[in-house]
Amino acid sequence: MEAFRLAWLGRKNGRLKLISDAWLKVAPIEAKRLIGQRFNALKVSIEAALSEAENSQVWNLLKSDFTAAALDVTLPGTLRRPGVEHPLVKTMAEIVGVFGRMGYSVGLGPEVETDFYNFESLNFPPNHPARDTQDTLVIADQDNKPLRDRLLMRTHTSPVQIRSMIEQEPPLRLVVPGKVYRNEAEDATHLARFQQVEGLCVDSNITFSDLKGTLDHAMKALFGSSVKTRFFPSFFPFTEPSADMQISCIFCGGKGCRKCKHSGWIELLGCGMVDPAVFQAVDRKRVELGRAPAYDTARISGFAFGMGVERIAMMRYGVSSVGLFYTADMRFLEQFA
Numbered sequence: 001m002e003a004f005r006l007a008w009l010g011r012k013n014g015r016l017k018l019i020s021d022a023w024l025k026v027a028p029i030e031a032k033r034l035i036g037q038r039f040n041a042l043k044v045s046i047e048a049a050l051s052e053a054e055n056s057q058v059w060n061l062l063k064s065d066f067t068a069a070a071l072d073v074t075l076p077g078t079l080r081r082p083g084v085e086h087p088l089v090k091t092m093a094e095i096v097g098v099f100g101r102m103g104y105s106v107g108l109g110p111e112v113e114t115d116f117y118n119f120e121s122l123n124f125p126p127n128h129p130a131r132d133t134q135d136t137l138v139i140a141d142q143d144n145k146p147l148r149d150r151l152l153m154r155t156h157t158s159p160v161q162i163r164s165m166i167e168q169e170p171p172l173r174l175v176v177p178g179k180v181y182r183n184e185a186e187d188a189t190h191l192a193r194f195q196q197v198e199g200l201c202v203d204s205n206i207t208f209s210d211l212k213g214t215l216d217h218a219m220k221a222l223f224g225s226s227v228k229t230r231f232f233p234s235f236f237p238f239t240e241p242s243a244d245m246q247i248s249c250i251f252c253g254g255k256g257c258r259k260c261k262h263s264g265w266i267e268l269l270g271c272g273m274v275d276p277a278v279f280q281a282v283d284r285k286r287v288e289l290g291r292a293p294a295y296d297t298a299r300i301s302g303f304a305f306g307m308g309v310e311r312i313a314m315m316r317y318g319v320s321s322v323g324l325f326y327t328a329d330m331r332f333l334e335q336f337a
């Protein structure tokens with residue numbers, strides 16, 4: 001194209017220049033108009049040919065780009081990998097699902113709670129040492145409020161039991177998944193923010209057998225039908241009697257190994273029969289809010305339980321350090337995809 005341009009339009013030796021010198025410039029006056037017109041027509045057609053060539057060259061370049069990159073069907077496509085549930089979310093959903101199939105609904109509550117819902121209504125007296133076991137993270141500048149109204153990060157999901165009973169009359173069956181916060185020194189098995197699933201079942205004639213049967217079924221559904229459960233006396237202010245539930249070690253089947261400290265059993269959750277003091281606190285609050293009392297302790301009973309989701313996920317997936325769940329490290333997370 002450049003050779004064509006030089007041959008016709010070159011300033012020194014282009015043919016148009018030669019034609020102009022040899023014909024146009026020396027033409028007699030009476031022929032100048034006609035020769036001028038023909039000269040201009042020639043010039044226009046040369047320039048048109050040139051710009052057409054230029055255009056088609058650009059087009060060809062574009063075209064070759066398309067075929068080389070975008071339209072090369074032999075290249076692998078851009079891989080879009082589907083997202084999957086985080087192992088903690090998955091574990092939480094499975095726990096909730098097991099209880100869902102037993103007729104439990106899901107309850108939720110705020111992560112910033114008042115002292116009343118987190119402690120007082122759950123039968124933790126003020127200054128009671130049981131509060132110390134929960135290493136509470138409190139919201140700053142609350143000292144001018146009465147204790148029960150002071151805000152804190154909930155230390156357990158149990159306050160949602162209270163909120164739910166204030167809202168609903170028995171019978172009641174619900175599970176409460178959610179984040180909780182404690183001022184913990186973090187290590188391989190403890191974090192300052194972790195997740196729990198709380199459970200509550202309230203009706204007339206609910207007994208400790210119902211608690212045992214329900215949790216035994218849930219553990220078999222979560223860990224396999226050969227898993228056994230057993231219950232040990234414990235203490236929580238909001239249950240009486242209280243128990244710690246253990247399952248037979250899922251690693252050794254109960255024979256004894258390092259994971260179960262050679263006992264054959266692993267402690268998994270806290271539970272118990274709802275303390276009458278809790279029902280009374282609920283009814284006092286219902287009355288305060290203009291509702292009818294509904295939790296007559298002569299007629300109504302219930303059980304409750306609470307479990308740590310991280311601990312269950314660690315056991316199910318064989319994870320040895322709880323912090324891994326929160327690192328967002330793809331090499332770790334991909335293993336659960």
Ligand code: DAH
Nearest residue numbers: 156158270271272304305306
């Ligand atoms: N809230 C207790 C904790 O965080 C766990 C718990 C124990 C919940 C017994 C319950 C229960 O509902 O009945 O340590």
